Amino acid sequence: MKYIDEFRNKDLVAKLADLINKSVIRDYTFMEVCGGHTAAIHRFGLKSLLPGNVRLISGPGCPVCVTETDFIDKAIAYSRMKDVIITTFGDLLKVPGSTSSLEKEKAAGADVRIVLSGLNALEIARLNSGKKIIFLGIGFETTAPGTAVTIKQADEENIKNFFLLSAHKLMPPAMEAIIKEGVRLDGFICPGHVAAITGSSIFNFIPERYNLGCVVTGFEPYDILQSILMLIKQVNKNTPKVEIEYNRAVTIGGNSMAQRHMSEVFEPCNTRWRGFGVILLSGLTLRKVYEKFNVENKIPVKINYQADNELCICGKILRGLETPDDCPLFAEICYPENPLGACMVSNEGACNSWYKYSQVK
């Protein structure tokens, strides 16, 4: 198939793996920031093709995984209200809140519907004027423009029964938090879809300020191995910079229209990340003019915040400090059917990927 098969060509992949093997002169640790990369690495068994001294660790780029328990608890509280329809991306359904999940609430009678975009949710609002439709806005710079367009559309049509519960987040502040945390890294495999929107230039501060290489990467096996090779070369020559491997989708400047929608509707705010705590100006909240769509203002809810399971090390995994193997709960009492931490829930979560696609040498 066009644009997929070419990047999954076994011979090309073997050649790249060989080149990587020939290029390594030391140990390397790279972080794949995006959950899509984590999933692809495991799904295609890429670690089994890499030399032992190239270590990949998973970063905070799975939107489900970094979403705080209190966001799920709020969504659950709303779902229990009369005449409310919760609309959400599918991944959020299974995420454990403090005591329940949206999936369990759905089984118990809540009206929770899976949508593919905010615009689907808006359509549900048009068709159900007697109900309040709450869209769970989640994701990084990749999905935030879609939510922004949805809000503008709702505003233009003066739709009064559509609301947003936003957990949208920004990627660069989290990457900076990881560096400041002192995680030993030699470079970032940067998120391709985020960069398609923002442009690769948002990562410029990383080589400039922290002397670490960044390669913006696509999601196919060839892309990922090619990026690893590019990062190895940067490290070998000590020339950290931002490079674009995913040049069929990413430019330096990005998608200016999407950026405009995003900045017209949202403004940065401080927000809490699961495992990190509060990161300054790393979240997106609705600007004043669109505040009428902010469900937390319109329909305040109270939740009893409960801390996560003490033994769960999702936080450390998300910060790249430990791997799922280090967790005492992993595969013992925490597995995809019974996720205790968010990293086990999403297909793109580090624990879920490790569990499902264990590497077999």
Next chain:
Amino acid sequence: MKEFISLNQGSGGKFTHELIEKVFIKRFGMAEPLTDSAIIKESGFNIAFTTDSYVVDPLFFPGGNIGKLAICGTVNDLAVSGAVPMYISASFIIEEGFPLNDLIEITESMAEEASKAGVKIVTGDTKVVGKGKCDKLFITTSGTGILKPDFVRISTGKGIKPGDKLIINGPLGNHAIAVLSVRNNLSFRTTVTSDCASLNHLIQTVLQSCTEILFMRDLTRGGLATVLNELAGMIKSGIMINELSIPVDDPVKGLCEVLGFDPLYLANEGKVLIVAGSGEEQKVLDILRSDPLGKDSEIIGEIVQDKHELVLLNTSVGGRRILDMPSGEQFPRIC
């Protein structure tokens, strides 16, 4: 918190197994192993007996409708057990207000498919329930057929040994994607049609010409991955699959990429996994490929020795990983 049944428990994977074991087997008892049809020995005959409920949403989809599905599904459950399907029962639960013309169209499809498959619909039942008490129309079909004594072992996989080959009769995932494509809330269009078809004639041709058919199972809910994991557990061996030899049509592949689905977990309604004794795989393949329902058949892997009963996948790019049983529904991903 009180426990409620969740959709997960109907997805065909681990949760469904758990529910069946904890609730049904515990109370009904069950002759191991669990297969699609029960094989009953009665008056010198081996009778295959199966039942299945159809709740597909929407009722009409590219390539078929709930009626056609209700016949194919039950015919295939019988056929893969090695039986010649003979008699079918059909029960209808109809929601008040359901358009009569739709019911006529659906039953016409059933009659047509039954005639193609050579089975007779001999008994049935009708219930109409109040509006909102069921979703438009549910159909339950049961079926019986007779099988030769030699074929009784087929559904259990007895006699399978390392080196035996796994064959499927065509591309995976078309049914699931065709149905998804016409659901209201998903806004994409495709040309994919369901593979919904009765496989009994194809299977009988294979059985009549080959002596080493060691196992068959249709690849419905839960897809190939589920069946492979069930088989590995049943025969206490490992299975090695080659991703490159598994046929998947381009539009299905593309939509799986977009939605974050894996075609190996998607439902099919006209696909069968056959385990053929080592040495007989080419003959089976040739027979399958000479039939329109098997023209894209491929040998996808083989049975291997492995005490962990793992299903391993050689990935398309040369890596290797475990192919696990699905856990719950596959949901479209965020980005």
